[in-house]
Amino acid sequence: MSKEISKRYxxxxxxxxxxxxxxxxxxxxxxxxxxxxxxxxxxxPPTVSGKMHIGHVYSYTHEDFIARYQKMAGRNVLxxxxxxxxxxxxxxxxxxxxxxxxxxxxxxDFIDLCNETLKEITPDFVADWKKIGMSCDFSRVYSTIxxxxxxTSQKFFIDLYKKQKVYRQDAPVxxxxxxQTAIAQAELEDKEAETYFNDIVxxxxxxxxxxxxxxxxxxxxxxxxxxxxCVAIFVHxxxxxxxxxxxxxAQVPIFGNRVEIISDKKVDMKKGSGAVMCCTFGDKTDVEWxxxxxxxxxxSLDKAGRMTEKAKKYAGLSAxxxxxxxxxxxxxxxxxxxxxxxxxxxxxxxxxxxxxEILNSEQWYVRVLDQxxxxxxxxxxxxxxxEFMQTRLGNWIKGLNWDWCISRQRFFGxxxxxxxxxxxxxxxxADEKDLPVDPLSANPKGKCEKCGGSKFIPEHxxxxxxxxxxxxxxxxxxxxxxxxxxxxxxxxxxxxxxxxIISTWLFYTVxxxxxxxEKIPWTEVMISGHVLDSAGRKMSKSLGNVVAPQEILEKYxxxxxxxxxxxxSLGQNINFSEEEIQAGKKFLTKLWNATRFVMMNINPRxxxxxxxxxxxxxxxxxxxxxxxxLEVLVATATKSFENYDYSSSKLAIEKFFWLKLxxxxxxxxxxxxxxxxxxxxxxxxxxxxxxxxxxxTLLRLLAPFIPFxxxxxxxxxxxxxxxxxxxxxxxWPETDKKLADKEKIKTGKIIVEIVxxxxxxxxxRGLSMKAELEKVEIFCDAxxxxxxxxxxxxxxxxxxxxxxxxxxxxxxxxxxxxx
RNA sequence: GGGCGCGUAGCUCAGUUGGUUAGAGCAUCUGUCUUACAAACAGAGGGUCAGAGGUUCGAGUCCUCUCGCGCCCACCA
Numbered sequence: 001m002s003k004e005i006s007k008r009y010x011x012x013x014x015x016x017x018x019x020x021x022x023x024x025x026x027x028x029x030x031x032x033x034x035x036x037x038x039x040x041x042x043x044x045p046p047t048v049s050g051k052m053h054i055g056h057v058y059s060y061t062h063e064d065f066i067a068r069y070q071k072m073a074g075r076n077v078l079x080x081x082x083x084x085x086x087x088x089x090x091x092x093x094x095x096x097x098x099x100x101x102x103x104x105x106x107x108x109d110f111i112d113l114c115n116e117t118l119k120e121i122t123p124d125f126v127a128d129w130k131k132i133g134m135s136c137d138f139s140r141v142y143s144t145i146x147x148x149x150x151x152t153s154q155k156f157f158i159d160l161y162k163k164q165k166v167y168r169q170d171a172p173v174x175x176x177x178x179x180q181t182a183i184a185q186a187e188l189e190d191k192e193a194e195t196y197f198n199d200i201v202x203x204x205x206x207x208x209x210x211x212x213x214x215x216x217x218x219x220x221x222x223x224x225x226x227x228x229x230c231v232a233i234f235v236h237x238x239x240x241x242x243x244x245x246x247x248x249x250a251q252v253p254i255f256g257n258r259v260e261i262i263s264d265k266k267v268d269m270k271k272g273s274g275a276v277m278c279c280t281f282g283d284k285t286d287v288e289w290x291x292x293x294x295x296x297x298x299x300s301l302d303k304a305g306r307m308t309e310k311a312k313k314y315a316g317l318s319a320x321x322x323x324x325x326x327x328x329x330x331x332x333x334x335x336x337x338x339x340x341x342x343x344x345x346x347x348x349x350x351x352x353x354x355x356x357e358i359l360n361s362e363q364w365y366v367r368v369l370d371q372x373x374x375x376x377x378x379x380x381x382x383x384x385x386x387e388f389m390q391t392r393l394g395n396w397i398k399g400l401n402w403d404w405c406i407s408r409q410r411f412f413g414x415x416x417x418x419x420x421x422x423x424x425x426x427x428x429x430a431d432e433k434d435l436p437v438d439p440l441s442a443n444p445k446g447k448c449e450k451c452g453g454s455k456f457i458p459e460h461x462x463x464x465x466x467x468x469x470x471x472x473x474x475x476x477x478x479x480x481x482x483x484x485x486x487x488x489x490x491x492x493x494x495x496x497x498x499x500x501i502i503s504t505w506l507f508y509t510v511x512x513x514x515x516x517x518e519k520i521p522w523t524e525v526m527i528s529g530h531v532l533d534s535a536g537r538k539m540s541k542s543l544g545n546v547v548a549p550q551e552i553l554e555k556y557x558x559x560x561x562x563x564x565x566x567x568x569s570l571g572q573n574i575n576f577s578e579e580e581i582q583a584g585k586k587f588l589t590k591l592w593n594a595t596r597f598v599m600m601n602i603n604p605r606x607x608x609x610x611x612x613x614x615x616x617x618x619x620x621x622x623x624x625x626x627x628x629x630l631e632v633l634v635a636t637a638t639k640s641f642e643n644y645d646y647s648s649s650k651l652a653i654e655k656f657f658w659l660k661l662x663x664x665x666x667x668x669x670x671x672x673x674x675x676x677x678x679x680x681x682x683x684x685x686x687x688x689x690x691x692x693x694x695x696x697t698l699l700r701l702l703a704p705f706i707p708f709x710x711x712x713x714x715x716x717x718x719x720x721x722x723x724x725x726x727x728x729x730x731x732w733p734e735t736d737k738k739l740a741d742k743e744k745i746k747t748g749k750i751i752v753e754i755v756x757x758x759x760x761x762x763x764x765r766g767l768s769m770k771a772e773l774e775k776v777e778i779f780c781d782a783x784x785x786x787x788x789x790x791x792x793x794x795x796x797x798x799x800x801x802x803x804x805x806x807x808x809x810x811x812x813x814x815x816x817x818x819x
Numbered sequence: 820g821g822g823c824g825c826g827u828a829g830c831u832c833a834g835u836u837g838g839u840u841a842g843a844g845c846a847u848c849u850g851u852c853u854u855a856c857a858a859a860c861a862g863a864g865g866g867u868c869a870g871a872g873g874u875u876c877g878a879g880u881c882c883u884c885u886c887g888c889g890c891c892c893a894c895c896a
Contacts, residue, residue: 007855007856008856008858190891190892190893195895197896219896220896222895222896223896234896267896268894268896271896272896275896276896277896278896279896282895282896283895283896284895285895285896286896342895344894344895345893345895346895347895386824388823388824389823391822391823392822392823392890392891392892394822395822395823395891395892396891396892398822398892399821399822399891399892399893499890500890500891502891503891503892530890532889534831536888536889567831567844568832569832569833571824572824572825572832573824573825573889573890575831577830577831579830579831579844579845579846580831580844580845582845582858583844583845585858586858589856589858589859590855590856590859592855592856593855593856593859594855594856595855596855596856597855597856598855600855601855647833648833648835651832651833651843654843654844655833655842655843658843658844659843662855662856663860663861666855667853670854670855674854756861756862759861759862760861760862760863762850762851762861762862763849763850763851763861763862763863764849764850764862764863766849766850766851767850767851768851768852768853769851769853769860769861770851770853
């Protein structure tokens with residue numbers, strides 16, 4: 001071995017080298033016809049959003065551990081890659097990068113700008129995924145806005161239409177006034193806010209039944225600006241205070257219109273005054289009442305969140321300003337008789353944190369509410385890792401209140417392949433062979449199927465990005481398979497993802513797979529947790545605790561980051577800790593040094609030539625011990641990986657390497673390696689053979705976690721004797737039951753115990769570990785004595801002991817006395 | 820209010836189907852230049868396993884309740 005091999009492993013120098021090598025050699029290319037059972041992964045296409053963040057590192061490395069393991073275990077791994085780059089997130093990014101506002105630009109100019117911007121930034125964005133060592137096949141990637149995805153997305157939309165699983169309806173929908181589009185239930189977030197509960201006086205008609213004391217009705221509301229939308233007042237049926245008012249009318253203050261007082265059990269008698277104004281629309285209950293009692297529609301807010309003509313003198317004001325003015329006016333008229341400060345939770349749009357409204361508008365919906373039972377059942381058919389994550393999907397489905405709204409009044413997305421007949425309004429779908437199509441620039445073929453009309457207007461809306469990414473199994477498979485073969489590959493083997501998008505991406509994919517293929521999209525899912533800051537708080541720009549993985553990569557390299565990411569079990573959140581990443585780097589140095597030391601004392605070619613002669617049978621008992629331990633390790637690591645439990649695998653490997661191999665075994669046998677005399681040949685060769693095979697096995701066990709360092713070590717020290725061109729093609733170690741010798745494991749425990757006793761003896765006396773020990777007395781039973789005698793020479797060497805005395809007695813526990 | 824997860828050494832976490840004296844890393848202290856590694860190595864101290872009941876010969880592990888933390892959902896008049 002050449003002397004210039006450095007003492008310290010330098011990841012930042014090494015990693016780019018192997019990245020290039022893997023790409024050049026096509027190590028991770030997928031070949032559908034290659035041998036081995038296919039293992040297909042529905043990789044999450046990251047949203048192109050500037051830069052990869054630390055949360056990406058965490059969950060993507062998890063799936064990479066599994067992909068690499070599966071590949072080494074002989075499966076033909078399909079590990080595709082794509083990017084999700086349309087819809088609101090992309091629009092927002094482009095607006096920010098290019099300092100433009102989509103709403104102030106010509107539609108087509110903005111779309112062109114989005115496409116250009118994506119072209120500029122995507123390569124750098126994807127490069128980060130390569131840098132962390134993802135073993136995806138990057139030679140073909142999809143983007144959810146590319147031609148093929150647009151075609152696929154539109155094709156499957158038409159499929160939904162034909163199957164009547166998608167419908168268009170003019171109805172109340174959750175609306176973001178900032179983004180000016182409808183959004184889906186899954187895109188809502190909670191936000192705590194302070195507001196006032198206002199007690200407002202509604203005048204009652206004068207012709208009240210005899211005995212009525214009051215001539216007005218007080219209603220508490222947080223949203224006085226919606227007074228002009230008030231279409232009814234609700235009270236509880238058993239509320240004695242208002243019983244005689246049911247069926248009567250009350251006058252809306254300021255606006256003067258009269259609304260009916262209705263009784264309904266949804267009213268909470270204890271809240272406010274017990275009487276509620278129903279506005280179209282203030283909240284979900286209003287929608288329910290609107291539908292149930294067929295109330296009139298009175299929308300006071302427009303799509304931009306400004307007051308409409310309905311609000312008369314307040315028209316044109318923002319909701320916030322209108323609230324202020326109305327309160328002032330009510331005060332003047334002495335119709336506001338109380339204000340109470342409260343904190344309540346309201347729904348905001350997750351993308352822009354704007355308070356959402358409910359507006360009536362025409363949207364496309366995918367049916368999900370009538371499928372709840374079936375969808376829950378499909379969720380149960382999938383095997384979940386960890387299991388408890390399945391409950392989250394079940395709970396989400398149970399709690400759904402709206403069908404899945406997929407239309408967005410936006411610009412950069414996949415258009416609906418739809419026109420509407422001017423005469424009868426019937427939707428007309430595009431011809432499949434014309435896809436992808438933009439209805440704004442193309443015309444439909446043929447006449448209206450319903451009325452025979454020949455004039456059409458195009459659909460302006462685009463689809464929500466989830467409506468395309470929910471087809472990711474198809475998008476990914478289509479990179480490598482012909483369209484007609486795609487369905488045969490479903491269900492895929494694995495969907496990996498983080499827990500935050502169970503109610504969106506995971507759920508929607510199940511919905512689509514059910515409608516299009518009538519089966520689950522994958523047989524197993526693995527769900528990763530999140531990365532929190534070192535104090536366990538969410539990372540956010542406002543807290544200033546965001547960690548950029550790019551800096552960590554530069555400082556410690558990808559392997560150290562990956563090693564850190566493997567440290568917590570699947571599904572658990574992890575706190576970011578630079579110390580733990582440092583520990584990973586230390587592990588790499590230690591591994592490098594241990595290998596370097598071993599290989600300085602071994603000539604792999606000689607070893608190979610003498611392999612048969614040395615064999616495993618004639619090995620020293622100490623050597624059989626470490627091989628037995630290694631067998632246990634391989635079995636554990638394999639079992640854990642098969643169960644997606646990479647963290648147990650990593651922990652076991654780490655402990656074996658550091659505690660058993662480096663701290664003990666190598667220390668014990670190094671004396672045999674140094675002995676170059678003819679007499680020491682047998683012992684030397686036995687240790688060499690053992691060390692070489694242990695390290696090569698260990699290296700393969702570690703390869704999924706630290707692909708760069710394991711490759712560097714393989715290429716530097718092992719490749720001449722082994723044939724594969726990369727460690728990642730060397731295969732997963734096989735277990736060899738012959739070596740799993742339980743007796744030798746017991747012997748090993750005894751060795752470690754005796755060595756520890758000698759070390760303690762020397763440490764307590766401040767002696768060098770090399771210091772000679774005159775005599776060591778061992779109290780034990782006859783069986784143990786026999787076992788120790790087999791390894792006596794190794795023990796004497798490592799402890800520099802002159803003499804070992806045995807005091808063997810029946811049932812005597814092992815005890816060591818040192819002089 | 821409902822669901823899920825978590826609570827083990829100063830910190831971050833392991834702890835298989837219940838079974839010897841509850842483990843590791845980091846941190847702390849002490850020692851050692853030892854022909855892989857001083858950014859190393861060896862050793863030490865440090866735990867009522869959140870709390871209370873229960874099942875059991877035996878509970879960190881199983882059951883019930885309580886408390887604390889986190890996430891998701893609901894409530895938003």
